[in-house]
Amino acid sequence: xxIYFAGSIxxxxxxxxxxxxxxxxxxxxxxxxxxxxxxxSLSNVGETIVSDxxxxxxxxxxxxxxxxxxxxxxxxxxGVGYEIGQAQSMNKSVLCLRRTTAEKKLSAMxxxxxxIKVAEYSTINDVADILRKFLNTI
Amino acid sequence: xxIYFAGSIxxxxxxxxxxxxxxxxxxxxxxxxxxxxxxxSLSNVGETIVSDxxxxxxxxxxxxxxxxxxxxxxxxxxGVGYEIGQAQSMNKSVLCLRRTTAEKKLSAMxxxxxxIKVAEYSTINDVADILRKFLNTI
Numbered sequence: 001x002x003i004y005f006a007g008s009i010x011x012x013x014x015x016x017x018x019x020x021x022x023x024x025x026x027x028x029x030x031x032x033x034x035x036x037x038x039x040x041s042l043s044n045v046g047e048t049i050v051s052d053x054x055x056x057x058x059x060x061x062x063x064x065x066x067x068x069x070x071x072x073x074x075x076x077x078x079g080v081g082y083e084i085g086q087a088q089s090m091n092k093s094v095l096c097l098r099r100t101t102a103e104k105k106l107s108a109m110x111x112x113x114x115x116i117k118v119a120e121y122s123t124i125n126d127v128a129d130i131l132r133k134f135l136n137t138i
Numbered sequence: 139x140x141i142y143f144a145g146s147i148x149x150x151x152x153x154x155x156x157x158x159x160x161x162x163x164x165x166x167x168x169x170x171x172x173x174x175x176x177x178x179s180l181s182n183v184g185e186t187i188v189s190d191x192x193x194x195x196x197x198x199x200x201x202x203x204x205x206x207x208x209x210x211x212x213x214x215x216x217g218v219g220y221e222i223g224q225a226q227s228m229n230k231s232v233l234c235l236r237r238t239t240a241e242k243k244l245s246a247m248x249x250x251x252x253x254i255k256v257a258e259y260s261t262i263n264d265v266a267d268i269l270r271k272f273l274n275t276i
Contacts, residue, residue, distance in 0.1 A: 010243045011214035045243060052250030059247065076149035078211055078219035079245035085223020105148045105183055107217035109197065112190030 001030030001138065004066035004092075006084070007037045009046045011077030015099075016040060021124050022072060022097075022131075029135045033062040060086065068093045068138050070131070073110060073118075074102035081107070088115055095134045097121055139168030139276065142204035142230075144222070145175045147184045149215030153237075154178060159262050160210060160235075160269075167273045171200040198224065206231045206276050208269070211248060211256075212240035219245070226253050233272045235259055 003026050007019040020038035036042055047055055063069065069087040071080050073096045087094050096110055096118045111118050119130045141164050145157040158176035174180055185193055201207065207225040209218050211234045225232050234248055234256045249256050257268045 008214070010245050012242070046246060052246040053252065054250070055246035056250030073216055076146070076214040076216050077245070078214050078216075078222075079247040081216035081219020081221075082223040082245065082247040083219075084216075085220040085225075086227060087223075089224060089227030104150070107148050107215070107220065108184060108190040108193035109217040109220040112192070112194030114191065 001068065001135070002066045003030050003032050003135075004063050004069045004083070004087070005032050005034045005037055006069060006071040006080045008072075008075040008077035008080060009037070009042065010044055010079065012075050013042070013044045015072060015075055016042070018074075018099075018124075019072060022070070022127060025124075025128050025131055026070060026135075029131070030067070033066060034059070059083070063087050063092065064090060066092060068095070068135065070134075071096045073097065073106060074099040076104060081109070084110065084116065088113075093138055095119065095130075097127060097130060139206065139273070140204045141168050141170050141273075142201050142207045142221070142225070143170050143172045143175055144207060144209040144218045146210075146213040146215035146218060147175070147180065148182050148217065150213050151180070151182050153210060153213055154180070156212075156237075156262075157210060160208070160265060163262075163266050163269055164208060164273075167269070168205070171204060172197070197221070201225050201230065202228060204230060206233070206273065208232075208272075209234045211235065211244060212237040214242060219247070222248065222254065226251075231276055233257065233268075235265060235268060
């Protein structure tokens with residue numbers, strides 16, 4: 001299974017360690033195409049060695065290739081929102097996860113969207129349970 | 139011309155007064171479907187009288203109806219990113235505007251995306267110029 005994991009980069013890296021935990025769990029189910037999202041050395045400036053148009057084309061190719069898109073949506077992010085909007089238009093399965101302690105209310109474009117599954121979690125054990133249940137249906 | 143204006147709600151309302159200025163300018167060119175984005179009484183909790191699924195269905199219907207999508211992207215927002223991703227999949231013309239003083243670097247999904255036009259502005263006069271030039275090409 002090819003998994004596109006989406007998390008905030010330029011929107012803010014406060015949850016980077018959580019993203020890394022997500023990627024570790026997701027790796028048990030298949031290939032995570034976007035392992036760099038969990039990289040500690042990746043700041044909110046984003047990737048600097050490659051151009052923005054390279055990043056865009058590469059990431060959209062990964063979304064097209066993927067069997068499923070899993071997004072951590074606790075931090076508002078234009079890129080993550082965009083990727084979800086595109087993934088839906090490509091009929092990909094989309095799961096959004098949000099910390100119960102997230103500061104901001106989740107967008108109606110996600111939480112009011114019957115196409116997308118949204119789940120909340122408190123602990124990384126919850127994440128493991130939610131991901132296992134979801135990915136076993138793919 | 140039907141114009142879908144996108145701005146942050148649950149991502150943060152710091153730019154609400156700017157959104158109102160955008161809507162005033164856009165109203166000279168056509169019907170702004172999303173006038174509530176500029177509403178001072180709309181907080182970052184979002185609309186409370188209608189359900190999230192109502193908001194989602196209504197807003198997506200407006201994107202489908204629109205001739206053009208104009209997004210203010212200075213504040214990271216999952217909803218605005220989602221709307222841009224969907225608008226692109228519907229082959230809508232999309233213009234993103236960003237304050238030169240915006241705190242966060244813009245996502246590569248927007249700035250690296252050849253389909254989308256991105257412009258920066260310092261003053262509301264810049265906004266008027268950018269919008270006029272763009273909308274006259276629609």
